[in-house]
Amino acid sequence: MKVLLASDGFVTDDVLRTAMSAAAPEAQLAAIASTWPVPPYGDVGEVREAAGDEDELVAALRGCDVAFSHTFPFTRKVIEACPDLKMIAICRGGPVNVNIEAASDHGVLVSYAPGRNAVATAEHSVGMILAAMRQIPQRNAELLAGQWRSDYYIFDNVGPEVGSSTVGVIGYGAVGRRVAHVMASFGGDVLVHDPWAADRSGEGVAFVDTLEELLRRSDIVTLHARATPDNHHMIDAEALALMPANSVFVNCARGELVDYDAVCDALDSGHLFAAGFDVLPAEPLPLDHRLMSTPRVVLTPHLAGASKEAARLAARIALSRSGLSGGWAASRASSSESSTATGTEYRSSRRLP
Numbered sequence: 001m002k003v004l005l006a007s008d009g010f011v012t013d014d015v016l017r018t019a020m021s022a023a024a025p026e027a028q029l030a031a032i033a034s035t036w037p038v039p040p041y042g043d044v045g046e047v048r049e050a051a052g053d054e055d056e057l058v059a060a061l062r063g064c065d066v067a068f069s070h071t072f073p074f075t076r077k078v079i080e081a082c083p084d085l086k087m088i089a090i091c092r093g094g095p096v097n098v099n100i101e102a103a104s105d106h107g108v109l110v111s112y113a114p115g116r117n118a119v120a121t122a123e124h125s126v127g128m129i130l131a132a133m134r135q136i137p138q139r140n141a142e143l144l145a146g147q148w149r150s151d152y153y154i155f156d157n158v159g160p161e162v163g164s165s166t167v168g169v170i171g172y173g174a175v176g177r178r179v180a181h182v183m184a185s186f187g188g189d190v191l192v193h194d195p196w197a198a199d200r201s202g203e204g205v206a207f208v209d210t211l212e213e214l215l216r217r218s219d220i221v222t223l224h225a226r227a228t229p230d231n232h233h234m235i236d237a238e239a240l241a242l243m244p245a246n247s248v249f250v251n252c253a254r255g256e257l258v259d260y261d262a263v264c265d266a267l268d269s270g271h272l273f274a275a276g277f278d279v280l281p282a283e284p285l286p287l288d289h290r291l292m293s294t295p296r297v298v299l300t301p302h303l304a305g306a307s308k309e310a311a312r313l314a315a316r317i318a319l320s321r322s323g324l325s326g327g328w329a330a331s332r333a334s335s336s337e338s339s340t341a342t343g344t345e346y347r348s349s350r351r352l353p
Helices: 013-023 053-061 076-079 101-106 116-132 136-144 176-187 209-219 237-242 260-270 308-322 328-333 335-348
Strands: 002-007 027-032 043-044 047-050 064-071 089-090 109-111 165-170 189-193 206-208 218-222 247-253 274-278 297-299
Touching: 002 013, 002 053, 013 027, 013 064, 013 308, 047 101, 053 076, 064 308, 076 101, 089 308, 101 109, 109 247, 109 308, 116 136, 116 176, 116 218, 116 247, 116 274, 116 297, 116 308, 136 297, 165 209, 176 189, 176 206, 176 218, 176 308, 189 209, 237 260, 260 274
Parallel strands: 002 027, 002 064, 064 089, 089 109, 165 189, 165 218, 189 206, 218 247, 247 274, 274 297
Antiparallel strands: 043 047
16 A cells, blocks of 8 residues: 655654554555645635645646645545545545545545644633733733733723623534633633534533624623525624624634624624634635724734644544544445445535534
């Protein structure tokens, strides 16, 4: 078995080799690397959030049975040019950089790594909630600029506490569940809306039937859902208007879920107290975008899922789900069943409340 390690600056060659040595030490290895995350990824051909050159990838895949990658573009062009390729293992939560239809057409199995950055994203989401509520980045910037603003102790200028707030969590997957539990441990009254959540367990967590009810009752709303065509701008002006005055809104999920102009309007009017975003309407965000000048906004450049352990875990999960850790012969023997299951699971995981 020959395996291509298609690494980048996050899921590095060393990370991939370490995972492969544990899972399939007998494999013959080839390697290619991109410089992602510098520059950022984008659309390559018909696939999304990809980085790397298609022709270079085709050349590197020559004679390879398996590709083990994070961000390289597995377009139809690449898959059709690689008749030896039998499996693509993607080290991310969804294989958006793989043409799934082309892979199916050519009998190429696709595995991926759901939940690989759930802990990192949940931790960052909690940090964004606290940073927005207490305006920590703004106070830090002022202090570094020589401003000591004691007027922030004025009652109307201070924010709420999690422990005295109702926290609405939209989506109860791997990330949302962790955030909900942390908010409950702070003493928050946690509401969750997720019609597809099979496991509704969790101390201090209550489910509500509609998004509208969650928005009306929540002082803090944090969004944890995958984007689909059905929920584009699910948080728009109408949704924000349902939230209580002086509430806080945070999105570390997907930029497509939110109408950011409506958020800016709600902040400018004073209806929202603060907001925090790790995912944005355009990435990189243009310097003249409204979010850059709207008050009480905390922004980070789409890095909630970035941690060393997330990279290592992504490689281990992708390999485990590929079947390679059980041996190449066993993996190929179950290829028909695996292909069907993988496609079904990927499609269903993209549903949103």
